[in-house]
Amino acid sequence: MEYVIEMLNIRKEFPGIVANNNINLQVKKGEIHALLGENGAGKSTLMNVLFGLYQPEKGEIKVNGKAVNITNPNIANDLGIGMVHQHFMLIDKFTVTENIILGKEITSGGKIDMKKAENEVREISKRYGLSVDPQAKISDISVGMQQRVEILKTLYRGAEILIFDEPTAVLTPQEINELIQIMKTLIKEGKSIILITHKLKEIMEVCDQVTVIRKGEGIGTLNVKDTNPNELASLMVGREVTFKTTKKEANPKDKVLEINDLLVKDSRGIDAVKHLNLEIRQGEIVGIAGVDGNGQTELIEAITGLRKTAGGSIKLNGKEIGNLVTRKVTEAGVGHIPQDRHKHGLVLDFSIGENMVLQTYYQKPYSKYGVMNDKEIFVKAKSLIKEFDVRTPSEYTLARSLSGGNQQKAIIGREVDRNPDLLIAAQPTRGLDVGAIEFIHKRLIDQRDQGKAVLLLSFELEEIMNVSDRIAVIYEGEIIAIVDPKETTEQELGLLMAGSIEKKAGGMN
Amino acid sequence: MSSRLQNILVPIIAVLLGVLVGTIIMIISGFDAVAGFVALWDGAFGESYFTGETVRQITPYILAGLAVAFAFRTGLFNIGVEGQLIVGWLAAVWVGVAFDLPKIIHLPLAVLAAAAAGAFWAFIPGFLKAKYRVHEVIVTIMLNYTALHITNYIIRTVLSEKSDRTESIAETASLRSPFFESLTDYSRMHWGIVIALICVFIMWFILERTTRGFELKAVGFNQHASDYAGMNVKRNIILSMVISGAFAGLAGAMEGLGTFGYASIKGGFTGVGFDGIAVALLGANSPIGIVLAAILFGSLKVGALNMPLQAGVPNELVDIIIALIVFFVASSYLIRLIIKRFSKKGVK
Numbered sequence: 001m002e003y004v005i006e007m008l009n010i011r012k013e014f015p016g017i018v019a020n021n022n023i024n025l026q027v028k029k030g031e032i033h034a035l036l037g038e039n040g041a042g043k044s045t046l047m048n049v050l051f052g053l054y055q056p057e058k059g060e061i062k063v064n065g066k067a068v069n070i071t072n073p074n075i076a077n078d079l080g081i082g083m084v085h086q087h088f089m090l091i092d093k094f095t096v097t098e099n100i101i102l103g104k105e106i107t108s109g110g111k112i113d114m115k116k117a118e119n120e121v122r123e124i125s126k127r128y129g130l131s132v133d134p135q136a137k138i139s140d141i142s143v144g145m146q147q148r149v150e151i152l153k154t155l156y157r158g159a160e161i162l163i164f165d166e167p168t169a170v171l172t173p174q175e176i177n178e179l180i181q182i183m184k185t186l187i188k189e190g191k192s193i194i195l196i197t198h199k200l201k202e203i204m205e206v207c208d209q210v211t212v213i214r215k216g217e218g219i220g221t222l223n224v225k226d227t228n229p230n231e232l233a234s235l236m237v238g239r240e241v242t243f244k245t246t247k248k249e250a251n252p253k254d255k256v257l258e259i260n261d262l263l264v265k266d267s268r269g270i271d272a273v274k275h276l277n278l279e280i281r282q283g284e285i286v287g288i289a290g291v292d293g294n295g296q297t298e299l300i301e302a303i304t305g306l307r308k309t310a311g312g313s314i315k316l317n318g319k320e321i322g323n324l325v326t327r328k329v330t331e332a333g334v335g336h337i338p339q340d341r342h343k344h345g346l347v348l349d350f351s352i353g354e355n356m357v358l359q360t361y362y363q364k365p366y367s368k369y370g371v372m373n374d375k376e377i378f379v380k381a382k383s384l385i386k387e388f389d390v391r392t393p394s395e396y397t398l399a400r401s402l403s404g405g406n407q408q409k410a411i412i413g414r415e416v417d418r419n420p421d422l423l424i425a426a427q428p429t430r431g432l433d434v435g436a437i438e439f440i441h442k443r444l445i446d447q448r449d450q451g452k453a454v455l456l457l458s459f460e461l462e463e464i465m466n467v468s469d470r471i472a473v474i475y476e477g478e479i480i481a482i483v484d485p486k487e488t489t490e491q492e493l494g495l496l497m498a499g500s501i502e503k504k505a506g507g508m509n
Numbered sequence: 510m511s512s513r514l515q516n517i518l519v520p521i522i523a524v525l526l527g528v529l530v531g532t533i534i535m536i537i538s539g540f541d542a543v544a545g546f547v548a549l550w551d552g553a554f555g556e557s558y559f560t561g562e563t564v565r566q567i568t569p570y571i572l573a574g575l576a577v578a579f580a581f582r583t584g585l586f587n588i589g590v591e592g593q594l595i596v597g598w599l600a601a602v603w604v605g606v607a608f609d610l611p612k613i614i615h616l617p618l619a620v621l622a623a624a625a626a627g628a629f630w631a632f633i634p635g636f637l638k639a640k641y642r643v644h645e646v647i648v649t650i651m652l653n654y655t656a657l658h659i660t661n662y663i664i665r666t667v668l669s670e671k672s673d674r675t676e677s678i679a680e681t682a683s684l685r686s687p688f689f690e691s692l693t694d695y696s697r698m699h700w701g702i703v704i705a706l707i708c709v710f711i712m713w714f715i716l717e718r719t720t721r722g723f724e725l726k727a728v729g730f731n732q733h734a735s736d737y738a739g740m741n742v743k744r745n746i747i748l749s750m751v752i753s754g755a756f757a758g759l760a761g762a763m764e765g766l767g768t769f770g771y772a773s774i775k776g777g778f779t780g781v782g783f784d785g786i787a788v789a790l791l792g793a794n795s796p797i798g799i800v801l802a803a804i805l806f807g808s809l810k811v812g813a814l815n816m817p818l819q820a821g822v823p824n825e826l827v828d829i830i831i832a833l834i835v836f837f838v839a840s841s842y843l844i845r846l847i848i849k850r851f852s853k854k855g856v857k
Contacts, residue, residue, distance in 0.1 A: 306736060327739030336737070344737040349730045354723070358738045367720040 002065065004029045004161055004192045005050070005081075010059035012045055019045040020056070023218035025194075025211050027161070032183060032193045034203040034224070036236055037213035038433035039404055043196050046213070047163055051083060052076045063161075082154025086165040088146050090138045097121050097134040100153050124155050129185045143292070144175035151182065162186065163194045168202060169431075172291050173461060173494035180206050198236070198433055200229040201462070214238055237435045245441045248449065250469035252281035256317060256422050256453035257303070263311035264298045264477075272298035274477040275312070280422065285444060285454040287468030287485070289461065291497050295477035296457050297339065300426055303455075304336045305329040317421060330359055335420030337411055339427050339457070345411045346399045353381035353395035356414050388413035389439065405436035412443055423447050426457040441467050461490050475499045515848060519841045520791050520798070522848075524805065527834035534829060535822060544820040549827065552815025553808040559815070561693025564702055565768055567807030569594070571705040572760035573785025574803050575712050576627075578794035580753035582716055584729030587750065589634060589649025590757040591782025592656030593627035595775070597758025599660040600626035601765040602772040603668065605678025615681040620704065620762050627758020628751045630656060635750025639743035645750070653778065661774045674773035684767035699767035706800075708756060713796040715752070725749050757782065784810075787835045806831060 005027040012020040020042045027033045037043045048054045050061065052070040061068055063079045070076050090099050097118045106113045106120075121134040130148045138146060147167060154162055164183075168176045183193055183206055195207060203210050203224060210227070212219040212235045219235050234240050257280040264273035272295040280286045290296055301307035303314055305326035314322040321329050330336075338344035346355050357366050357377050365376040381395040390409045392402055399407060408428065415423065425444055429437040444467060448454050458464050464471055465485045473481045473496040481496050528546075535542040553563045573590050580587035587593075601623035608615060634648035668675040689698040716722040728735045728745040735742050760781060765772055788806055792798030813827030837844065 304737075305739075325739065325741075326736065330739050338737055340733075343731075343733045345734065347727050347731045347734050350727065358727070358734070361723055361738075362720050367723075370720050371718055372720055372723055 002029055003027060003062070004064055005194070006060075006062040006065075007046070007050060008060045008062070010046065010049060010061075011057045012042075012049055012054055013057050017216075019216050020049070020213075021216050021218075023059075023213060023216075024221070025218075026221065027192055027194060028209070029192055030187055030190060031208040032187060032195055032206050034195045034197060034207040034210040035213070036198060036200075036203060036210055036232060038198065038215075038236055038435065039431060041213045041236075041433075042216040043213060044165075045216075047083070047165070047194075047196065050076065050081065050163070077157055077159075080158060080160035081163065082157060082159025082161070083163045084147070084150045084154060084165065084167060086167070086169060088150055090146055090149060092137075092139040094138060095134070096132055096136050096138065096141070096149050096152075099138060099149055100134075100156050104157060121152060121156065124152060128155065128189060129182060142175075143170050144172070144178065147171070147179070148182070151186075159191070161192045161194065163196065165196045166198075167195070168197070168199065170292070170459075172497060173490055174498060176202075200232050200434075203232065204229060212236055233434050237433065239435075245438075245445065245466045247445045247467075250284045250448065252284040252469070253451065254282050254317075255279050256282055257455070258315040258318075259303075259312070260315075261312035262299070262302065262309060262314060262322075264295070264302045264307060265310050266298055271310075272477050273302065276474075276477065276479055278472055278479055280453040280455055282421075282451045282453055283448055284469040285448050285456055285467055287456045287458065287464040287471045288474055289458075289464045289471050289493055289497055290474035292459055294474050294497075296426075296474055298477075299474070300336075300339070300424055300455075300457060303329070303424065304334060333421035335415035335418055335423040337408075337415050337423070337425040337428050339430075341404070341407055341411055346407060348398065348400040350399060351396045352385070352390065352392050352399050352402065352410055353378045355399045355410060356381040356384050356395075359414060359418060384413040384417055385410070388416075388443075405432045408432060408436065408440065412440060416443055416447060420452065422453045422455065424455045424457075427459065428456070429458070429460070429463060437463075461493055465490065465493075473497055515845060516793055518848060519844050520793065520802070520838060522844050523791070523837035523841065524834050526837045526844075527830050530833050531826060531830035535826060540822045540826075541820060545816055545822040545826070548816045548819035548822065549809070549812040551812070551819060553812030555815070556694065557692070558694035558696045559811065561689065561696025561698035563808050563811045564693075565696065565698045566811050567803045568699075568701040568705045568767070569760040569763040569781045570784060570788050570803035570807050571800060572708060572756050572763065573781050574788030574792055574799040575708055575796070576753045576756035576760065576782075577785045577789035578792065578796075578799055579712055579716070579756060580749055581789060581794050582729060583725040583745070583749040584732075585635075585638070585746065585749055585753070586646050587631065587634075587649055587753045587757075588646050588786070589631060589652050589656075589782075590753075590760070590785045591778050591780075592649070592653035593630045593754045593757035594761040594764075594779065594782045595653075595656045595660050596630045597623035597627040597761025598765040599663060599761070599772050600758070601682075601762040602675055602678055603663075605682035605766060605770075606668065606676050608682075609679065610681060612681040615679065616684070616766070619678070619682040619766055620759065623758040623762035623765065624755040625758065627761060628755040631750040631754020631757065632747060635747040638750070639746040653782070657775060657778065660772070664772055664774055668772070675771045677770045678766060682766060683770060684763070685770070697768050699763075701763040701767040704759065705763070708759060709796045709800055712756070721748070757785075760785070784831075787831065787838075790835060791838050 003026045007025040010020050010023045023046055035043050049056050052072045052075055061070060068079060100121055101117045106117050118134040125132045130152060132145060132148050132152060167179060171179060186193060197203060207224045209221055210224055211221045214236060259276060259278045262273055262276040266272040288296055298307060302309045305324050309322045313320055316332050321332055342348060361367060366373055378395050385392060385395055388409045390406050392406060428440050444454055456467055468485050471483045471485055472479045532542045535545050552559055554560050573594065576590045577587055601619045604619040604622040630652060633652060634645045637643040637648050638645045664675055665671055684699040684701050686700045716726060724740050724745050727740060728742050732742050784806060788799055788802045792802035809827050809831055813824035816822040816824045
């Protein structure tokens with residue numbers, strides 16, 4: 001069997017760390033090859049080496065059997081390597097075709113031949129079953145479509161080997177199925193695919209082979225047919241991992257959060273949350289399922305005081321907290337693990353210790369008569385770091401230099417430690433690896449078992465189904481259904497999230 | 510190489526490069542570089558009189574540097590130190606000429622008036638930024654001109670009768686120090702240096718020790734996270750500008766109550782406020798760094814006056830050297846790259 005890509009004994013060092021050591025990646029023609037590893041395992045480094053952004057210290061790269069020296073991305077392009085980025089590189093105000101031809105414009109007499117370009121795009125789109133409208137504006141099409149435009153971009157540039165970087169992170173279940181179809185069509189047409197992911201389910205579903213990396217070391221390559229998710233997970237993490245989060249039956253008691261007829265406008269002044277009703281009781285986890293942009297962010301901002309409400313009421317333990325300033329909401333007993341840990345959760349240029357008291361710095365014993373007590377702060381930080389297994393050189397290390405998982409653990413430690421009556425966890429495991437996810441789920445369930453109310457927002461259906469006691473489906477700013485995770489399926493949830501079926505039954509308590 | 514060591518090395522290398530290029534310029538233009546630098550040194554420290562004058566110059570530089578750095582550490586760019594300094598100068602002199610009080614009240618009152626005037630002048634851009642998101646750089650630049658012309662108007666019509674300077678301030682409001690003067694062969698060195706050094710400590714204490722400083726820094730680094738943590742972002746932005754402006758106003762008091770003892774009509778800016786930006790930049794916005802940078806710039810400025818007399822080198826050359834130092838600090842990325850290269854070679 002012929003290999004289209006061979007990366008042999010790759011070693012890449014950065015000052016102080018070895019990012020890749022002795023990694024082998026051999027991709028056969030016409031296969032989907034998964035690259036599996038935890039965050040910070042060295043997947044991106046390896047792909048950046050392949051893409052010519054980094055030069056390896058040791059090792060050899062062969063494309064179609066010939067040794068090559070990829071010193072910059074243009075060479076990678078010429079060799080037929082294309083990358084579908086996780087964060088799309090598209091210009092919102094341009095049309096699909098304009099985005100695709102950007103940098104490779106077809107010109108005649110100094111003018112762009114848009115007709116010809118559109119026809120070419122249409123042709124490629126048809127051949128691979130992408131059904132993209134070449135004239136549509138990027139800002140008008142869905143995230144799934146935008147991803148297809150990214151795929152088209154690489155195909156237009158003649159890519160034979162496509163690298164997908166965590167492609168399903170932003171998609172709905174239906175869109176994921178469609179993407180899988182597209183990947184299969186690409187393979188049929190003779191392309192080869194490298195799929196970077198840490199989602200085991202996807203690997204089992206579409207991939208032929210999988211190469212596992214752990215802490216920069218190549219662990220090995222397996223045939224997907226001969227393995228199972230448990231084996232992959234333990235290879236990736238280096239220990240046994242339990243998947244099914246084990247938890248006792250929920251035992252809901254008094255109402256903690258009561259939202260009635262809530263109206264919230266987004267930054268453009270458009271209604272984002274429309275007459276929403278929701279309640280959460282002590283000792284239960286309510287998961288909010290929905291496609292991104294259906295009012296979830298605005299809902300959480302309204303509860304936590306970061307955004308003004310335009311009507312309705314939010315009650316915590318029977319007391320109105322709508323339109324209170326954030327500090328009052330926090331002091332009333334709300335903990336908030338924010339969606340974007342870099343933007344809201346941490347001051348990256350503060351030490352991890354200072355971040356641990358970001359919500360309590362002004363209270364005794366951390367502050368007395370307006371003067372900070374560093375000793376108390378860092379003693380506290382040290383104990384939280386230990387309790388929540390935050391891996392950091394010390395409590396004085398800048399938050400910026402920690403890995404995503406450890407940053408998240410620090411935030412969770414800070415919020416859980418205050419023991420809030422209501423804990424809001426917005427995408428608490430986004431971008432984290434299996435080990436960290438397991439830990440975080442356990443802590444959320446712990447809180448529930450101690451009789452606290454937990455509101456979980458996630459775009460990962462698996463997480464919602466695993467952790468929640470009740471699932472509230474949000475669509476266009478309304479809770480359109482409340483379902484029991486034991487009785488529903490991902491399929492049903494997906495349809496509800498897309499607004500395709502309405503299910504008010506069993507709904508509003 | 511540790512980043513801390515690099516932070517110290519970068520300004521030093523920038524200064525050396527500035528001097529080096531200055532030397533080359535001197536040689537190309539046909540001057541004796543060695544004589545030029547000897548004259549520069551003599552002009553700053555050669556006699557006790559010159560040393561006293563150097564310290565006098567360092568004093569407002571420290572305060573102007575603190576003003577820029579304080580705002581910068583909290584995420585704001587205060588280009589208006591010059592204007593705040595000018596209004597501070599006027600306020601100090603106004604109190605100095607208008608009242609007849611015992612020294613123990615009069616002097617502190619005049620100093621505080623300067624701080625308050627500077628603080629008010631900086632409150633305007635702070636308020637506009639917090640409330641209406643108007644960028645502070647634009648407002649502070651405009652307010653520099655406004656300060657210049659308003660103070661000129663007040664000096665001409667309110668504090669004097671169409672004269673181009675005010676009366677001299679009462680002795681009870683003066684920072685002049687017969688002790689320092691006798692020590693330095695009757696230079697204009699005054700008590701202000703003590704105030705400046707106290708302010709260095711105050712800046713450090715506010716930023717590093719107080720709860721308020723924690724908030725101010727948090728807002729400077731990340732407004733979203735500060736908002737999330739329940740801090741009042743708008744109030745902190747205004748407060749940061751106000752404190753910064755108070756330092757700038759005090760720099761004006763140094764000139765008004767110490768060096769000159771009066772305020773005069775100005776044809777243009779004093780330049781001290783703008784040099785404060787360079788001081789803060791070279792001092793990496795740290796209190797100690799600012800003192801060191803102010804000493805360097807103050808010495809260069811005063812020493813330069815001696816260069817034409819002793820070596821026949823035009824004193825504008827020092828302006829070029831200062832500009833070059835600022836240039837090299839600003840392009841510290843380049844210097845870091847060079848350090849990296851060298852340390853890599855050392856390892857191999």
